[in-house]
Amino acid sequence: MHAYRTHTCGELRKKDVGIRARLSGWVNRRRDHGGLLFIDLRDHYGITQCVVEPDSPAFAEVDKARSEWVLTLTGKVVARSADTINEDMPTGEVEIHIEEVEVQGVAQELPLPVFGDLDYPEDTRLKYRFLDLRRERLHRNITLRSKVISSIRRRMIEQGFTEFQTPILTASSPEGARDFLVPSRIHPGKFYALPQAPQQFKQLIMVAGFDRYFQIAPCFRDEDARADRSPGEFYQLDLEMSFVTQDDVFAAVEPVLHGVFEEFAEGRKVSPAPFPRIPYDESMLKYGVDKPDLRNPIVITDISGVFAREDVAFKAFKEKTVRAVPAPGAAVQPRSFFDKMSDWARNEMGAPGLGYIVFEDEGGTLTGKGPIAKFLPPAALYEMAQKAGVVAGDALFFAADAKKDRAAALAGQARIRLGRELGLIKEGEFRFCWIVDFPMYEWNEDEKKIDFSHNPFSMPQFKRDLFLALDPANRDAILGIKAYQYDIVCNGVELSSGAIRNHDPDVMLKAFEIAGYPREETEQKFAGMLNAFRYGAPPHGGTAPGIDRIVMLIAGVDNLREVTMFPMNQQAQDLMMNAPGEASLKQLRELHIRVVKPEKA
């Protein structure tokens, strides 16, 4: 008989009755009936009830065992009597009558109980991650993550993609985030950077003549954490293809994402391919964000024109961008509902307020109620209702600002909030969309200069010779340029961004020049890639959906730590391994590093 087990703890069934079996696992639960002692033994696969009676030679030893001790139990598999069958357990029709026991590992009193489904403080969970991971929910999530990744990998390979590894110790990659640096021992004063993404490598893979590359790629960015953004490191499904248009990339990615979500949907609805394509400008207008949650039925409208009418006396909104956010059925809400929205806009959004009108039906005519309504004659009210698509019983909230972007953003946040507060968001659905035609550049008001608005390696949607001839001072023309740049969004979560890349060295130098980088600097900073592009570069493009966020959506959790095996805390510390830690003087000397601690304020 095997030293540790003949079966797993999730394996034994009625058909096994009569055999002698050996199980190893953790004591999930101990129930002492004096003359009779039950041990629920748990391993990765499941739980099996084991029983020992006082006349068994093993009784005294089993009696000592406590929660989370590791035991090897040997005994006969016995059918439970009809009245003791546990239908909630897969192994509930049988139990083991313990004849032998071996203690493999004892456990101290637990700082974090494994049994039960209570919530525990994050620092306790992180410090004792190995205990937290034993618990059913986390154990299931991490297993799910693995299944999702193998499903992705299988689907990518089926579509003709090939997986390659790219370096972890590399040069700084220009994704815009802060780099993690690794000092070089051999080259004093020089540093490797951990890749923020394998961006340049995957483009070089295309230049190298490979096609359809993918990788479940670790990415490193030294930026502060959020619930859906781990500090330091995360994984992307990184992919790149040659000789493709934007539509080809979409057509390659859609079946993978749709397939994976469908595979683990468990009854939830998944957008069929092709996913809707929404231009960036349209998304900013209708949803006020570039990552709309399409489960939310609210659509924002621009009604600046209504407040500009001569017969509208409400001066505060004149000459401003006014966006209307419908609140379907909100007429029945108490006054406090509207006050709370306004408080929220003031306190959290830094807005002067959030005006509103409640639409009602009075004898067949549409009327408006609320502080602003009296400034609008019936004709203006009617025009507004028409434009915003509201009827009697609905309300309209107004986001107004002299700056278009700020009005859009406030409206977008109000839309999200109203959707939640009014219970309008349909659960049990995965609604995908592509956001396309991102602007290539944006105006940096602080530094009074033109910046790349997203990925600097995207191909501008502009005729080559006209682009090369652009005057960098022609701000209007430049800010109007769109890029072949796209995001994929699911339920308001940005899963990835991607682009058709700029593979033309002249266009690339020009693109950087417009953003204020002299040619020499671009040449030097991206020497590897620019150089490669001068020896025959294919048109190529790709994208990189975030693995962690995909698993979060599928697992239905709102924190990355629920789907990450060994996460760090918000301060980017590993409380279990005590990382980051100090380096010894010897290590520092070898690396030619001296530590200068910040002065305490």
Place this chain on the structure above:
RNA sequence: GGGGGCGUAGCUCAGUUGGUUAGAGUGACGGCCUGUCACGCCGUAGGUCGCGGGUUCGAGCCCCGUCGCUCCCGCCA
């Protein structure tokens, strides 16, 4: 860097307007119990109320500072 929330037994939490010896559940320990599956019953131990200072006759509670965690803003295209 900034803002909100939290910090009381090993663990999860309660603790009224500032007022006697800070409680419960769970876990631990001891006892009883032969069919439980969150077993049940009885008992015992377990507390620097995050830390420091202040107000007060009196502080877990109020004030100031500080530390830790968390969520958000900045940042991350």
